[in-house]
Amino acid sequence: MSLLAVERLSVAFPGQVAVRDASFAIEAGETLALVGESGCGKSVTAFSVMRLLPPNARVTSGRILFEGTDLLAEPPAGMRRIRGKRISLIQQEPMTSLNPVLSIGAQIVEVLRRHEKLSRRAARARATELLDLVSIPDAHRRVDDYPHNLSGGMRQRVMIAMAVACGPKLLIADEPTTALDVTTQAQVLDLLDDLRHRLGMAVLLITHDLGVVAQWADRIAVMYAGRIVEKASIGPFFAEPLHPYSRGLLGARVDVDTDEHYLANRLSEIPGSVGSAAGEQGCPFAPRCPVAQAACRQAPPPLLELDAVDTGARAVACPVSVAQTGGRHAAAVG
Amino acid sequence: MSAPDLSNAAPPAVAALADVGNRAAPRKGRRLRAFVRNPTFVAGVAILGFFVLLALFAGVLCPGDPQDIVGAPVLWPGEDAEFPLGTDSLGRDVLGRLVYGARASLLVGISAAAIGLAIGMVVGSLAGFFGGWIDGLLTRLIELFQTTPTFLLVVVIVAIREPSLQTIALAIGLASWPTVARLVRAQFRSLRESDFVMAARSLGYSRTRIIVQEILPNALPPVIVAASVMIANAILTEAGLSFLNMRDPNVVSWGGMIGDGRDQLRTAWFLTALPGVAIAFAVLSLNLVGDGLNEILNPRSDQ
Incomplete structure (x- = not known):
């Protein structure tokens, strides 16, 4: 049985259909890249797995089986127990995805205490470990920093730390590196790949960058x-x-190898x-x-x-x- | 040979520099400095602090009941050393009444603002977060309150019940919440679409938690600014009510003193002028604090 099986999923917005009959499966521990240009329905597909579609979107047909249970039939409370605990999401914009008024440590502690029975002290220790895990230097000191003290790459690492905090089985990364510069991009993707092996989770990587796909994905689905x-x-x-x-x-x-250049040929x-x-x-x-x-x-x-x-x-x-x-x-x- | 020495000496210094940059303390210090450096804010806090001290230590500064008749009626300020600000038409000490009046005015102002803030924040955050028919319903409610003149509404509520300090505070609070509600609603409407709220939802937080812990703290800065102006308005409204004799007869308030002095306006104008000046300064100080907070809390004013 696949970890996640999306079967004939269709999602419609008023006046248009965003996803038609999409089916794909992700096995435990693998990285599936969902590729396509802007507006082709990649993010909508991902957000329907999390059941976080905008209020005017409707899933018109299909099933989303996660470890055998249909997420589309899950009650809201059950879905909240799955989100962040067994399926996590990393968003595109690290600059705005962290709450600006809370320290990063507090935000990680919050996730841990939401899903696991941990004392404040234990959660804080875990938060520091997690920051260390995502290679934030001086984690024990950084834990009280606020998001505005961190660069984009660092913030994305914090987002990753929050996403993997409760050991999810599936991580959905919605263009996790689009907002980062190229050198940071490689570091963040390497980190994701490393964490995937260490924590044994599957990754649904949404991207429009085929270079990223070639280097970090096991399988690809083109939309x-x-x-x-x-x-x-x-x-x-x-x-x-x-x-x-x-x-x-x-x-x-x-x-690079084919020696093409826009000055030489179209x-x-x-x-x-x-x-x-x-x-x-x-x-x-x-x-x-x-x-x-x-x-x-x-x-x-x-x-x-x-x-x-x-x-x-x-x-x-x-x-x-x-x-x-x-x-x-x-x-x-x- | 000097190179090794240098390399030995450098790391601690560099580490210390990094340390200073990373610690939370200097950041808080910077915030504090921003407050101190803002002249409007400092002036407002100084005046307000003066009134707060008067209110807190009224019993020490002027022992005895301010309602007691202690001297000859209508003594002008300076006429009798025992009553530096004179006495009113009943022979009550004006200074003592001013000091105790600060207590009533600030108390009504703060509790009315607190009531207004509480109602306004609940209504505004529910309307802004949920949208749809909840928003429609609550917005109509807000508009209903806004179409009624504030002062008239307060007068009606106080007239229905006993004019005690509690009733007055409640009435002003009930009449002033729509402003806060609209402010909070607008904040919530923009913040609920933000990425960190989506991130919070993707982490499995409940809606209550998202409203209280994620959105509300981010929505607060303009509300804090509005709160200081609300206190000022509440003090003014209370003064207006007292002037119209809708006041607690057992409590001295500035508005009440103005009302009492009205009959002597031509012969002893200081009876109206002194509490008037007190009200003006209290309201001014709260507005200055509000302006200062606005500048400090506004992220765009962060050089």
């Missing part, structure tokens, strides 16, 4: 306009992306914009797709599970590219 269009393990995905959108994303990367890009998916009957990517056929515009293609033993679970929502690579991947309609 486009609210649908998951491709799921794969990291190795096979980067070796051979199947969905035309994934290919476009990988093609748009600038690689960087490759995906034509059009995600906005063209609005009102599309068929495949949402069809208007921008180089291999689109007439059939693509009729009905959205289902996610086809590929039967490939050596590559692990792999699925792609593009019959055209499956047919093209049909020799190597025997498709089984899932």
